[in-house]
Amino acid sequence: MSKILMLCGDFGEDYEVMVPFQALQAVGHTVHAVAPDKKSGDWVMTAIHDFEGQQTYSEKPGHRFALNASFADIDPAAYDALVIPGGRAPEYLRMNTRVVEITRHFLAADKPVAAICHGAQLLAATGLIKGRRISAYPACQVEVELAGAEYMGIAIDGAVTDGKLVTAPAWPAHPAWIAQFLAVLGTRISL
Structure with a gap:
C-alpha cells in the first residue's frame, strides 16, 4: 500500500480533510497529515462549507483535526502520493x-496527486500544471487558467483524472475522486 502525504492548514474544508484521511487509511494506505509550523499531535481548525443557495458557499466552524506527523520532518521523496484538501x-x-516545493516534487516526479476544491490554488503556485486538465471549485477557474491549465467545469460531484493527477470541485465529489485516486494508486480492495 502507498504512503500518502496530506498537506493541511487551518480552515481547510472539514469533509475534504477528514473523509479522505479516514477513507484512504480504511483501505490500507498510510496517510501522514501535516501543516507548516506544526508537529504530530498538534491540530488545525477545519471549516464546514455548505451550498445553501447563495452565490457562494457558506462557512461554519468545523473540528480540531489532529495531525499525525511533523511538518519539519517531511521528506517528500519518502512518500508515494500527495493529497491537497x-x-x-x-x-x-x-x-x-x-x-x-513539496507539491512541486510530487508533480515533477509524476507521483499520484489529488487536489480537491481550492487545492488547485496550490497546484497553480507550482508552475507545473500547464497543459493539464484541472477541476476545482469554480472560483479557482481564473488561477487554473492563468497557470496554463485547462479548467474543467464539471458537475460538483464529478472528478477529472489527467495522468496521475486527480482533481475535483468540492466535497460532494468524494465518491468520484477517491475512486479515481484509488485507481491511480493501483489500490485493490478485497471484500
Missing part, C-alpha cells in the same frame, strides 16, 4: 515556499 488553507499554504 480544499477550503481556505490552500490560499495561504501557497505562500509557503516549503509547501510549494
